[in-house]
Amino acid sequence: MPFYKKIVINKTTSIFIWKIEEDFNTLFRQVQLKDVSLARLESMKSESHQNGFLAVRMLLQHIGYTDFDLYYDNFGKPHLKDGKQISISHSCDFSSILISSTITGIDLEVLKEKIVTIAPRFMDVRHLEGLNNVDKIKKATVIWGVKESIFKIKNEKGISFPQHIFEKEFHLDDNRGIAQLRFNNIIEEYCFQFEFVENYALVCAFQNK
Ligand SMILES: CC(C)(COP(=O)(O)OP(=O)(O)OC[C@H]1O[C@@H](n2cnc3c(N)ncnc32)[C@H](O)[C@@H]1OP(=O)(O)O)[C@@H](O)C(=O)NCCC(=O)NCCS
Structure with a gap:
């Protein structure tokens, strides 16, 4: 199953969830990645971690962003270039992102x-x-x-x-x-x-x- 669910928290905050049922190659073929993300993906030890990372990019693309809109600060916290707030979490079968106008964590x-x-x-x-x-x-x-x-x-x-x-x-x-x-x-x-x-x-x- 690709896109799993959207949960609307309020007018300016929503959560998007991907259920990872695809294999690495299927996900990889469908996402556009910056060089730095490609390098990070290659450095990950487990395929499960790689798939979680790719599923986050699938979610971004699902809502009109790409990996090119995302960057990380020195602590590893993700940010979007358009100023909207993003928080990311992945665990085994699911990846999730939270997009909001205020700072939130997921x-x-x-x-x-x-x-x-x-x-x-x-x-x-x-x-x-x-x-x-x-x-x-x-x-x-x-x-x-x-x-x-x-x-x-x-x-x-x-x-x-x-x-x-x-x-x-x-x-x-x-x-x-x-x-x-x-x-x-x-x-x-x-x-x-x-x-x-x-x-x-x-x-x-x-x-x-
Ligand atoms: C960084 C941390 C919050 C990640 O949480 P996790 O449950 O291991 O993993 P999740 O999948 O939920 O979250 C990972 C995502 O958090 C985000 N993240 C990483 N560092 C972050 C930070 N400093 N601030 C905000 N978000 C951060 C990233 O987007 C990351 O995913 P990505 O790199 O693939 O984009 C966690 O490892 C951590 O350091 N926790 C606090 C340490 C602690 O006090 N632990 C227990 C004490 S009893």
């Missing part, structure tokens, strides 16, 4: 049991109390995605998930929540939204102004 994570074991390392585990095992996996994955998304927005060295980003209590049925970044003597509030796409958690975050 994260796509596959649901895995291991997340519950490592939860104490990155989140407040009281937020998993009383949940069955499936919901624990879903909620911990969402919280991981929230922290990755906020990290992608801030794009600053030194941010630690357990020490600087704090999720407020929320329920899986809410499909949204609030998190705080407390870093370098500044407190910022972020709102996030999430949904589940097959066995993946898709999260996006925005700064609350």
Whole structure:
């Protein structure tokens, strides 16, 4: 399946998802790449990573951009030349991009049991109390995605998930929540939204102004 889904977050923000069912050659034939992207693609060790990278370019082309409109800053954060904001995430079978007029972050994570074991390392585990095992996996994955998304927005060295980003209590049925970044003597509030796409958690975050 090529283009999988568009999710409209608001008037100026949408998420686009590609389900990767094509092989490398099929994707490669269909995208235009800058030399620097070609070099990056060649340096990637796994075909799965290469396909995720190419699927992002397929998404860009699907909405009228190409790889030539995209560039990266020194931290690896992607930008569009027309000034619109972009955030990118890929994980196994899916690639996703978020396009917006404001700075946002997106994260796509596959649901895995291991997340519950490592939860104490990155989140407040009281937020998993009383949940069955499936919901624990879903909620911990969402919280991981929230922290990755906020990290992608801030794009600053030194941010630690357990020490600087704090999720407020929320329920899986809410499909949204609030998190705080407390870093370098500044407190910022972020709102996030999430949904589940097959066995993946898709999260996006925005700064609350
Ligand atoms: C950079 C990082 C956010 C990528 O996240 P990931 O889940 O590994 O991978 P994703 O597929 O979701 O995202 C990758 C995309 O993020 C984007 N990205 C990379 N660095 C970025 C940055 N500094 N800011 C914003 N976006 C960034 C890129 O577009 C990249 O894809 P591309 O290079 O193919 O275009 C992540 O590796 C990271 O460094 N996280 C913070 C570190 C951390 O604190 N970890 C755990 C502590 S407990």
